[in-house]
Amino acid sequence: MDTASTTATTAPPLAGLKVLELGQLIAGPFVGKTLADFGADVIKVEPPDGDPLRLWRLLHDGTSVWWQVQSRGKKSVVLDLRTDEGRDAVRALAAECDVLIENFKPGTMEKWGLGYDALAAANPGLIMLRISGYGQSGPYRDLPGFAVVAEAMGGLRHLMGEPGRPPVRAGVSLGDTLAALHGVIGVLLALQARQRDVSPQAPKGRGQVVDVALYESVFNCMESLLPEYSAFGAVRQPAGSALPGIAPSNAYRCADGMVVIGGNGDSIFKRLMRAVERADLADDPGLATNALRVPRVAEIDAAIEAWTAQRPVAEVVAALQAASVPVGRIYTVADIAADPHYRARGMIERVTLRDGLALEVPGVVPKLSRTPGTIPGLAPALGEHTEAVLAALRRQSE
Known part of the structure; x- marks a missing residue:
């Protein structure tokens, strides 16, 4: 792999952390990707037909190039969680891991006998990150929840667009990514708490559940929306490219395009x-x-x-x-790829795929001065590590 990342001179901050990723698509796997970038050993469990993200958007040689970002450096293990054999393997893996990530519909893990209480009985130090549309409790917990709905319920979608016109969406799944970032924060907080709670019964310390709801992650970023309503009954409305109550801050036409100005x-x-x-x-x-x-x-x-x-x-x-x-052009990805500041900051990295394709991918954030993150490797082929990981489990049980 060819990469321009800063070479860490000491072990990465999450070196030795073992993570079991059961989630699919965006929110859960984005957490796993972020932890892997900073040294965690991430085992990604996929169903026999693979994570659907493998086939999302533009494909190279039958696999999404997005996959090369979302699953970089992870180990792919194929398990069918609808079978006893698959669930038994997850139990064995969870017993050896520090963190388990899942973003199934609430109750699914319990239905499989893989709820937190069951897994923590064998591994009291386990931290389980649970990402769902509405959280693990409350009257909406059983409803299906996608980022598009979370952005609407969290108050974001109402503000996006021009006054008097239907709301628009950002061209990326903000609700999923915001939930993932809150999930990373939750995992790191739980790891810190675990270090303070070591006992003979829990040599690693006691773990806990980190419950992240997509709509709450969006709502947490809505700034003054609620207090303004509470104090004044003010319902903020969409304002296009302007920022109501802040003047001037807007997008402005030029002779050959547009700029944004924050004055x-x-x-x-x-x-x-x-x-x-x-x-x-x-x-x-x-x-x-x-x-x-x-x-x-x-x-x-x-x-x-x-x-x-x-x-x-x-x-x-x-x-x-x-x-x-403060002023700037409105960038397309072509502008990003050509910008020298992105490259100077290591935000555009190059990896070489197994067939020789040179692919540019986003670099690692945040930037740490002493223990920086690095791109940990290529994304795995489906089931690439199944045999090796399960063989290691069998040796441990002997």
């Missing part, structure tokens, strides 16, 4: 107005603070766009950067 800091606003040749607005005491600017945001936006619309994107970006005003 809402008081001193930044003054620099922005002078850069767009509106010193009168920069010096207007009635626009000195954000609270004063909000009622006049339409006037401010019009002044900015009157200037940007007469100039190409490159000229607008250069002028505002020179004035220390």
